[in-house]
Amino acid sequence: MVEILIKKEACRGCQICAEICPTDVLEYNAAEQKVFVKNAADCIACLSCTYICPSSAISQQDFHNVKNFYRDLEFSVKAKRYL
Amino acid sequence: MTTDIQDARKKLQQAMNIAPAISCGIEELLGRSANGMTFVAGRKLGKQMTASAKKTTDVEEALAETRRVLEEHHCLWHFEPFIPSTQKEMVKQTEKGAEIMLVFRDCMIRQSLFRYGHHQKGSLCFMMYGFFSGALENIMGKKTELQIVHTGENACLKKLIIGS
Numbered sequence: 001m002v003e004i005l006i007k008k009e010a011c012r013g014c015q016i017c018a019e020i021c022p023t024d025v026l027e028y029n030a031a032e033q034k035v036f037v038k039n040a041a042d043c044i045a046c047l048s049c050t051y052i053c054p055s056s057a058i059s060q061q062d063f064h065n066v067k068n069f070y071r072d073l074e075f076s077v078k079a080k081r082y083l
Numbered sequence: 084m085t086t087d088i089q090d091a092r093k094k095l096q097q098a099m100n101i102a103p104a105i106s107c108g109i110e111e112l113l114g115r116s117a118n119g120m121t122f123v124a125g126r127k128l129g130k131q132m133t134a135s136a137k138k139t140t141d142v143e144e145a146l147a148e149t150r151r152v153l154e155e156h157h158c159l160w161h162f163e164p165f166i167p168s169t170q171k172e173m174v175k176q177t178e179k180g181a182e183i184m185l186v187f188r189d190c191m192i193r194q195s196l197f198r199y200g201h202h203q204k205g206s207l208c209f210m211m212y213g214f215f216s217g218a219l220e221n222i223m224g225k226k227t228e229l230q231i232v233h234t235g236e237n238a239c240l241k242k243l244i245i246g247s
Contacts, residue, residue, distance in 0.1 A: 022233030022240045023167060041168050044186045046235025066189050066237050067159075070099065070198035073092055 002043040003061040010057035011035055017049035017058060025049075096198055099191075103199035106207045117206040125213025126220075132156055133221040142174055142181060142245060145222045152218065160211075161189040165240065180225075180247040184232070187211075187239045203234035219245065 004025065013033040018026040026049060027038040045063035050056075109117040136148050146164070153160050164173050165184040175182040187193075192207050201207075212229040219227040226246040233240040 022235075023165075039168055044165060044235075044238050044240055046233060046239065047237040048233070048235040051236050063237070064188050066193075068194070068197075069092065069095060070194045072096075073089055 001041060002045045002063045004037045004040055004043060004049075005059045005061065006035060006037065007057045008034055010055045012055055012057075014054065016052050016054070020048045020052055022046065022048075099195040099198045102192075103195050103201040103207060106205060107199070107201050110206050118209040121206040121210040122213035122216070125210035125215075126217035127213075128210075129214040129217025129219075130221050132214075133218045136218075136222050138222060138224070140223055140225075142183060142223075145219055146183075146185075148222050149215070149218050159189050159191045159194075160187065162187045177244075179228075179244050181245045183243045183245075185229075185241045185243050187241060188237070190239065193234075193239065203239070204231055208234065208239075215243065219243075 011034045013028065013035065015028045015035060018024075018028055018035055023039075023042040023044060025037060025039050025043045026035050028034075029036050043060070043063075045060060047060065047063075050058045050060060106117070106121065109120060113120065133149070133152050136152050137144075139145050139148065143164075146162075150162070162185050165186045166173050167184065173183060190211075192211055193203065196203055196205075196207060208231055212231070215229040216227050219225070223245060228242075228244040228246075230242040230244065231239070232242050
């Protein structure tokens with residue numbers, strides 16, 4: 001199962017992640033003004049929440065990372081990322 | 084060896100630019116009609132590729148057969164059924180027919196769109212809709228739809244509707 005980690009200190013409570021999630025995994029807690037993981041079992045690991053979060057507060061673990069053939073290999077080597 | 088892989092990757096990436104470039108062009112020219120055009124192209128491809136596929140009326144078997152056909156043709160289209168926690172069965176019966184949620188992970192269309200820098204949920208995604216429609220129509224003998232629910236960076240969620 002996908003593990004979703006939310007850095008509470010970084011979350012600004014903008015709720016964009018909760019809105020974009022197609023399976024309603026995330027929910028907004030009005031009292032805390034933060035987003036929390038309501039139902040991790042339904043996460044499909046599309047990573048839309050991770051990519052859209054303006055404060056990079058969300059990350060995932062234990063998911064199938066797709067083969068990214070589109071990335072430029074030379075750039076990836078230089079950046080030491082995406083290899 | 085590394086150079087061979089790098090060369091192969093570069094050639095693949097050059098080829099990956101072609102389909103989204105065409106898609107981008109026809110969307111500009113035809114607007115929303117481009118989706119219909121690519122749908123028909125995908126449907127034809129789906130029918131061609133499954134011409135000798137095993138016929139079945141069972142949904143799970145039909146999906147397995149589609150997967151087998153794709154692998155046989157070296158197509159990178161990794162999909163799996165998704166059962167929401169609010170649902171017990173994989174197949175949900177509705178007025179429209181049998182509904183199944185599918186998650187698409189490794190997808191050659193997404194890869195090509197990202198390489199070229201074109202948005203998702205456009206005419207190329209409709210080609211995939213057409214492909215599944217044609218393939219499952221051949222295998223199951225029923226009209227099918229593949230609605231795009233969500234397009235993500237690492238996976239997409241789609242709803243497959245098999246007409247009753």
